[in-house]
Each structure stands twice: as C-alpha cells, then as structure tokens.
Amino acid sequence: MKIIALLNELESILHEGTHVPFSSRVMVNTEEALEIIQEIMHSLPDEIKQAQWIKEERKKILLEAQKESEKILNDAESKIRSMVDENQITQSAYLEAQEIRKKAEEISREIRKSTNDYADSILKNLQMQIKELSETIEDNRKQLKGK
Known part of the structure; x- marks a missing residue:
C-alpha cells in the first residue's frame, strides 16, 4: 500500500535528520517532509x-x-x-x-x-270605587222604595 511506504519514508527522514545538541529536536528537510505528507493526503482512500x-x-x-x-x-x-x-x-x-x-x-x-x-x-282602587258605586246604587234603590 502506497500510504504505508510514504509513512516509512517520512519515518526514515526523521531518523536520518540532524540532532540538535542538548535537545531532543531533529532538523529535517521541511520541503521533503511536506511533499510526503501531501502525497499521503492525496493517497488517502x-x-x-x-x-x-x-x-x-x-x-x-x-x-x-x-x-x-x-x-x-x-x-x-x-x-x-x-x-x-x-x-x-x-x-x-x-x-x-x-x-x-x-x-x-x-x-x-x-x-x-x-x-x-x-x-x-289598581284593582284595590277599582274595588273601592265599585263598592262606593254599589253603596250609591243601594242608597238610590232604598230611596226609590221609600217613596
């Protein structure tokens, strides 16, 4: 597989790089490493x-x-x-x-x-008026009979 080969190549670039004295850092060719990374990116399934x-x-x-x-x-x-x-x-x-x-x-x-x-x-007033009228009629009848 191409990706594995490219990763192995990147690994060997890192191993072969120049070690910076008194540190764990390594100097590598940046362009070469970036090219490999780009190829890996393009090769991804x-x-x-x-x-x-x-x-x-x-x-x-x-x-x-x-x-x-x-x-x-x-x-x-x-x-x-x-x-x-x-x-x-x-x-x-x-x-x-x-x-x-x-x-x-x-x-x-x-x-x-x-x-x-x-x-x-109203009915009470009417009743009183009828009573008065009835009494008047009764009085009038008595007067007629008495004569």
Missing part, C-alpha cells in the same frame, strides 16, 4: 475522505435537529400558555355570565313584584 465529510454532515444535522427540537419545544410551550390563557378567559367569561344572569333574574323578580303591586293597587 475515498472512504476516509467520505468519513470526514459524513462526520461534518452529522454535526450539521445534529445542530439543525437541536434547533428544530428547541423550536418545537418553544412552540409547544407557547401553545400551552395560550391554551391556559384561553381557559382562564373562558372561565372568567363563564363566571361573568353567571353574575349577569343572577342580576337579570333579580331585576326580573323586582319588576314582577312591582307589576303585581301596581296591579293590586
């Missing part, structure tokens, strides 16, 4: 390049999925808040409707009572 691309795409997909899940969660929370608010509005409207109905029934009772009192007053 497509599967390794694809694996790198897949790794990067996976990262992008995970980030997009994370963003999408956060958006879905935020939308769900917003919907829940909206539903809670709607429920509270509905309950408030229901309670207000009950109060309005109670007031309407109370007003209706008062109107009915006032109407009954008024009708009773």
